[in-house]
Amino acid sequence: MASDAADTTDAANTADIADIAGTTDGDATTGTADGTGTDTGKRGGRPGLRTAAAAALAVALLGGLWGLGFLHLPKPGHEPGGPGKPAECAAPRPTDKPGYPALCAALNRPDLPALLGTPEDRVTVAQPAPITFGTDVMAEVRLTHTVVSLLDSSTSLEDTRDMRRVYTWPATVLGHPAATYWSNATSVIPGGKLGPATRNIVVAQDPAAPGGRAFEVVVFRDDGLTPDEATLTRLAETVLPTVPGWVPAP
Template sequence: MGTGPGGTGGGRGLAALVLSGTFQQKSGDPEPAECHRSGDARPSKPVSGVQLCTALNRADLPTLLGTPTEYAMNASGNESVGDWADGTRTVTPEAEVQLSTYTVQLSASGDDVPVAEMAGFLGSSAQNRTVGGHPAVLYSNRTVALKFNLGGGKVDTGPGGIARSLVVAKDTEDGGGFYEISIWRQDDVPPDDFALFRVAETVLPTVPGWTAG
């Protein structure tokens, strides 16, 4: 078991809980999971975590990921609240959909940092790209594996698998605000970049606040 990748989170970082082992689908329960709200934070505007989840939890998401026989086993949306030393509070809407092979996470930020300038602090392998005519940055992060010792009740941490993420400006002018979409596998196999771009190019235009290019 492990924790997911740290996202940009507006430069402050955010994490999610994921499993690094292989999930077993229930053959007698083939219905995909529906989005549910978790957490008690007030929904953020102009988009909420549940709205992001609804956009992400598409019927064709397994096909976009290259795993057409799978289905969403868990789907949730929430708002992550951050209180900072300067007295400001940020509310970051985020959603996660979990399949047998992949987990997909989508978040939205209102920060005014231009996406085109983010490659410099997202690692040496970060690449400037475009998604639907919007400036974007493709980068890698590593999940953190958690290993449970059932006999002793201890939890050990270590490096997990690779996550691939796209930070995408909300508009073509890169005028402020962005979405971040990440995928990672439940095994140690690197995720498919083509799958990430298929999901981003299909899902993001359906999210409130996206400006068509």
């Protein structure tokens, strides 16, 4: 099941790039929206879906850069804080969104290794994500074998569900509608292999507005292991209520 979903998501990455350009795989030449050759007047496509595709591509490319070693996981004893010291959130860069410090503080918590099911692990790096899109804000925390990203996204839960050929599974996080899905890091080398499988959970920030902004938590490991649904949900339930923008369910 996981392998099939990952293969399907890889195909969706290619198809959704066409959405960013305002075309579909049904008729990429004319830019028609229904693939029939008839101009539907929707050459731009749904803005939310184009945003969703671009955000998904940015997350996938992060994995591709990691696969080349540009985003390597630090070895124990070579962390910025020194051996045995927990990593603190890196200072924001001039280009970082104002929301980065709060996201990093929420994600870089002492019990993060335990939440991931690896209590013996520890955080080595906490920093802004190298790639963001539009108004999205992203922080990432790296452990010995794991990278966890937290995204405050303009891509809604509904947009994620509507991305073509992306299989999502419905979920609920503290009364908020949510969805989980599998993805894969995308190689930045033509013909390169897929990177590590990732687990993603997208949660509506407002339980009454699944079409509004969402939080997304992404987890991938360099050893090929992936967290199960319970771990992914537990992580979201613990972290997200501490992030600005979270609206408690009534």
